[in-house]
Amino acid sequence: MKKYNPFISKKTPLRPALFGKQERRARVATEVMLQVFKPSTNVDRIIATMSNNGVISFFLLKAMHVANSKTNNTSLSLRPILLSIPLDPKEYEAGKNGNGATRIVYNNSAPHMAKLLFAEKSPYNSAIVSGSIASQYIPHYISDKENAELNWDNRVHNNHAKVLAAELSALDSKNLTEADKAQAYETHWNNYQAAEKALIAKGILVPNMIIVVDNEGLVPTVSINQESTSSNQFLDAKTVFGNENSTATYAPLINKVHSIVDISDAAFDTNSDWVYGLNSLSPEGSTRNIQATSTEVYGYDFINQKAALPMRVVVSDSYTNMNAKPGETRSERFLEFCEENTQAEISNAELTLGFAKGGLTSIFSLGGDNIVY
Secondary structure, three states, X not given: OOOOOOOOOEEOOOOOOOOOOOOOOOOOOOEEEEEEEOOOOXXXXXXXXXXXXXXXXXEEEEEEEEEOOOOOOHHHOEEEEEEEEEOOOOEEEEEEOOOOOEEEEEOOOHHHHHHHHHOOOOOOOEEEEEEEEEEEEEEOEOOOOOOHHHEOOHHHHOHHHHHHHHHHHHHOOOXXXXXXXXXXXXXXXXXXXXXXXXXXXXXXXXXXXXXXXXXXXXXXXXXXXXXXXXXXXXXXXXXXXXXXXXXXXXXXXXEEEEEEEEEOOOOEOOOOOOEOEEEEXXXXXXXXXXXXXXXXXXXXXXXXXXXXXXXXXXXXXXXXXXXXXXXXOHHHHHHHHHHHXXXXXXXXXXXXXXXXXOOOOOEEEEEOOOOEO
């Protein structure tokens, strides 16, 4: 028996507003494999999207944490990130089984894996996700005392998306002409869009990069990061790492990004005090000068379109490279590369999350000791 799900994708006669010709290109979407951890505060945002052929689909934006084992800055050790999880399990009938009953198959495990991961008594504390990137409006704050009027409320601020899903589902059972049904689709979609614009205008929603999870790209796990605390000795970071009984200093994490990026000529990040170019990482008076070159870039999202928001790429000198001759360090070679090229293919990069506009916002930063370009 089919289960009622108001968030099943709906085929409509509507079409999104397209600005300019959509360029066809080979697969250039950024590819991400990432280990994420559940935060203490639950943040849900339900969004609806419309494809070029008029299909309205629903997604759950869920706040998680990206861990950084090697940072000395405690405010960067766990940073928030929003995952977009599809809510349609892609159900279809696959003929009859041996006793003559209809066999139901689901081609998208992500919705059910999300239920397992976020259930009240779930044993899972983390997940491995595969997916790509996208620019999306996310909740700005969740519990900020100074900006209380901008705090996101899961119940209140998701109501318009739930109403849209219910109204679209109800249309199938109504005896309407095709013209009346088309008008109803348009009315409900416009109401949803108006509510979204109102939240954006108030500053409750702000633009930010997110991870778009693949249909089969969510795997619930039990794992540990550098900040984990637990009565279970096997999940407590202070017991497992960096002590006289351990031969492991840092928590190993799955974090790998491949991205085709366009290099911009921005001199600084407008949302922070970050200055692009070649900069020293060493304190004044250090015997060795460790440097890093960073540049603003634009990656390509899950539908192969250039993302609306920038990321950054950071290539720093490593301890194995500190004896390189002047002009041949990792940072200097990357600076020269950026001066001579407008596009790069980045592989074996790690994703870290830099500061942006506060709250849940961040800038995606690609770097790490093994980055290749």
